[in-house]
Structures are given as structure tokens and as C-alpha cells.
Amino acid sequence: MEKAASIDLKRDGKGMEDLSGRVHQLPCCVKHDGPASVSHYFKPKPAGVGDEGLPLQLAHFRGRLLQGTTLQLPHGFVLSKKTSPPSSQHSWDTNATFQDITYWNHDYVPSHNDELFRAFHWLSLAKAVKxxxxxxxxxxxxxxxxxxxxxxxxxxxxxxxxxxxxxxxx
Incomplete structure (x- = not known):
């Protein structure tokens, strides 16, 4: 039986880079975890406003058209809370922050009905339920x-x- 593991995410707030406007969720799997010249190849462009009033962006990835929109992250939520250390724990330091995320769809325009959009809406509701x-x-x-x-x-x-x-x- 595997033992439970956790990650201790340390955040000191000093010298952290702000990645707002540069965090993207792509509808694909990239099996690479090293450096890449992303900004050289991935160049989103504004494309007006969609039917639901969401600002649209267009980009291409591996020859396929992507349509995206940027969502502001809700304030006041914590990724994890520190608990007593289990037997298997990894310690990570936070070195960047971001206030928004751009998510992309392959075959359809971003909508208020998309799962990620609804998940962020739920966070706002959860804050009220708190x-x-x-x-x-x-x-x-x-x-x-x-x-x-x-x-x-x-x-x-x-x-x-x-x-x-x-x-x-x-």
C-alpha cells in the first residue's frame, strides 16, 4: 500500500515574479518538462468579443486553431494549508504568482458554460457559503x-x- 504524500508550499512574498497574462491552460498534453521557447512560437492575438461578452483571443498550437479567453482568479483562496508533516513530504518554494489564467478550446468559442469558467464561478459561490x-x-x-x-x-x-x-x- 502506498503512503500518502504531501507538498509543503512555502511562500515568503519576496522577489516573486508576477506571471499575470502569461499563464495558459491548453487543451492538450505536452510531454516535456524542460525549458521551451514558448513566447517565440505561441503568440495569442485579440479577436474581439464573443456572443456572451467574453473577450476572445486566437492562437495556433501544433497547427490547430485555439480560441481562448482570460479569467481573473478570485481573491482570498489558499492552495493548501500547512498541516503536521506526514512521513513523505516534499517542500516547494513559491517563486511566482499570477492573477489570471487564459484557457483555450479547440473547436468552440469560450463560453460561460465551460467547465473552468463554471469552476471559478463556484469559487465565488463558495466564498458566500463560507x-x-x-x-x-x-x-x-x-x-x-x-x-x-x-x-x-x-x-x-x-x-x-x-x-x-x-x-x-x-
């Missing part, structure tokens, strides 16, 4: 020690700053 999910009405002390019957109804609410969103009973 305020807490509470059951209304709150369970009484006598309910704390025993499980409620499956037929009981509750309203679940997500607390965002100055907003409450309710859902139907289960």
Missing part, C-alpha cells in the same frame, strides 16, 4: 443527541453578506 450553512429552525438540544426522522422538514439557508438564500424542504 459564512455558514445553517438549519432553520435550529435543532433543539434534545434533537442534538438523536437523529431526526426522515420525514422531518427543514429549510437550509446559505448566509452571504447581508443576503439569505433559502431552499425547499427535503
Amino acid at each position: 459564512g455558514g450553512i445553517m438549519q432553520y429552525p435550529p435543532p433543539s438540544e434534545s434533537d442534538m443527541g438523536r437523529q431526526k426522522a426522515k420525514t422531518s422538514k427543514a429549510i437550509w439557508m446559505i448566509q452571504a453578506p447581508q443576503t439569505f438564500y433559502g431552499s425547499s424542504s427535503r
Whole structure:
């Protein structure tokens, strides 16, 4: 059985390069992990605005047309939190940051329905949910020690700053 491993990502904030505008997610697999003259061959160009109001870019990679858009990363999220060191741990130092990412599609224009776009939308929703999910009405002390019957109804609410969103009973 394999042991669990983790990565300790150190960030001191000093002398880190800002890679904003230069981070791309391509719809392909590149089996190379060494240096490459990417900026010499990969040259995205602005292509106006798409039907959904997203700014479009065009580029070619290995002879195929790519259509992309740049997404701003949400603020306030942490890649990982430091925990007690397991038996197998690797230590990495952060040497660059970025505030946006350009993602590319092969056969279709970027859309609000793309998985990456929706994932970043979920991060914004998760930030609102971070305020807490509470059951209304709150369970009484006598309910704390025993499980409620499956037929009981509750309203679940997500607390965002100055907003409450309710859902139907289960």
C-alpha cells in the first residue's frame, strides 16, 4: 500500500515574479518538462468579443486553431494549508504568482458554460457559503443527541453578506 504524500508550499512574498497574462491552460498534453521557447512560437492575438461578452483571443498550437479567453482568479483562496508533516513530504518554494489564467478550446468559442469558467464561478459561490450553512429552525438540544426522522422538514439557508438564500424542504 502506498503512503500518502504531501507538498509543503512555502511562500515568503519576496522577489516573486508576477506571471499575470502569461499563464495558459491548453487543451492538450505536452510531454516535456524542460525549458521551451514558448513566447517565440505561441503568440495569442485579440479577436474581439464573443456572443456572451467574453473577450476572445486566437492562437495556433501544433497547427490547430485555439480560441481562448482570460479569467481573473478570485481573491482570498489558499492552495493548501500547512498541516503536521506526514512521513513523505516534499517542500516547494513559491517563486511566482499570477492573477489570471487564459484557457483555450479547440473547436468552440469560450463560453460561460465551460467547465473552468463554471469552476471559478463556484469559487465565488463558495466564498458566500463560507459564512455558514445553517438549519432553520435550529435543532433543539434534545434533537442534538438523536437523529431526526426522515420525514422531518427543514429549510437550509446559505448566509452571504447581508443576503439569505433559502431552499425547499427535503
